[in-house]
Amino acid sequence: MSEIGFDLKLLEIFISIVECGGMTAAAQKLGLTQSSVSQGLANLEQNLRIQLMDRSHRPPLLTPLGRQFYEQSAQLLNRARQVSLEFRRKEQTPLKHVRIALVDSLATSVGRELLEVVKQRTAHWSLTTGQSHSHADALLSRKVDIIISDDAIANHPELYRRQLIREPFVLVLPKGTNSAPPHTLQQLSTSLDFIRYSQGTVIGRNIEQQLQAWGINPPHRLQLDNSFAILSMVKAGVGWAITTPLCLLQAGLLSGEVECLPIKEGNFYRELTLVAQAKELGSLPEQLASDTVNILKNRYLPILQNSAPWLASGIQLGN
Structure with a gap:
């Protein structure tokens, strides 16, 4: 147990006892045994070093300190549930605002198609272009969320990265x-x-x-x-x-x-890589990476094969 003295599970047991009017009803609500509920309450009181409920009554009643703790812990548990619900939904619905930076060459060549897929994935977005080193700095300082760059920022293993294209100079x-x-x-x-x-x-x-x-x-x-x-x-x-x-x-x-x-x-090559904060955007970076590879395959390669077919064979899309 941490220095806090409780975790959310113990709070849920305590609040259920109060709101259900007893340990038997709380156990039925939580899908636990009555002994587990009773032990959970005892552990909470022991960790806090206070008596929360007077067990001489049937059902047990809140002590004065128990009432104060109930009011605050109910608010805390409700907020935890809201946070959990909000971030579970982020996996299923577009994020509120995603900031993307990418190299000029990609923005100019397939930018319109890329924007279309960004709009499908996100409810609100912003996009900037410019030099790659400034994009890397912006990602590390959290001024942007995703970059597509020829700088893969290799010394930061906590970042998500996926190669999109390898092209010859x-x-x-x-x-x-x-x-x-x-x-x-x-x-x-x-x-x-x-x-x-x-x-x-x-x-x-x-x-x-x-x-x-x-x-x-x-x-x-x-x-x-x-x-x-x-x-x-x-x-x-x-x-x-x-x-x-x-x-x-x-x-x-x-x-x-x-x-x-x-x-x-x-021969030597340039690689463009999508790099993002790995734990904060759910499946969005992988989705955008796959979308971008498909755009390059369907929009860029046909142009190259028509105008410079000898170059097309040197292009590698995806990892």
């Missing part, structure tokens, strides 16, 4: 550049400017780490913080970039405005 060149001999990244670094993602972005840091692993360090001249700006500069012939198919779709450049090629140095 690709080389993007201005239109017509591919008519020259095959390009290596080192060759490109000496002939065209590399248009970087900002180091403040998760995708930018991942690309830089991979370039360093390959021993490639293009001059630091152009650094932008979003895919649309980067790919618009590639389209204008300013330089080359490394990005992903979803980012190309976001910028509307899967229809031939730029050259999209495999990276000769090797």
Whole structure:
């Protein structure tokens, strides 16, 4: 028994004795034996070190302290029942307000369809986009409830996470550049400017780490913080970039405005993961994860297979 001196079961026994007018009736109501009810009352009195009922009367009567305890414990038990009912219902009905943050590329490419399923799952919601590192901070500080990000926040095992998509990074060149001999990244670094993602972005840091692993360090001249700006500069012939198919779709450049090629140095990938507070949202994170995978399968993959079929085989949906 904790320092409180009672648990809700003992309170329920005591309140039932008072309200039913005796131990026999209370035992019938609770589905217990009369001896269990009597022992429960005795344990409660022993833990509290007060006499709650005068057993010299039939049925037993409340003592003055017992009456005070009854009034307060009845309120406490009623509140506990309300809390239990409220959170059992949350598993069956939409939550009141769910705050979601996701990467720009997903919001732009399949955002409308994703919002439709969010509306079906929740009665009230809000959605923000932006850079992944800010979403991770917002989740950990409980400013949002769910994120879809390329930062899976791996060092927090208490969080729910499910991978939604694994997509390859690709080389993007201005239109017509591919008519020259095959390009290596080192060759490109000496002939065209590399248009970087900002180091403040998760995708930018991942690309830089991979370039360093390959021993490639293009001059630091152009650094932008979003895919649309980067790919618009590639389209204008300013330089080359490394990005992903979803980012190309976001910028509307899967229809031939730029050259999209495999990276000769090797394959590396971006993973988008749904991450949420694990114990507070019931089945909602798993439902939204499955919904998002289905949207990507039915909305995104057909576009990719039509415009860049060689890329479609490198896409993995779900875990």
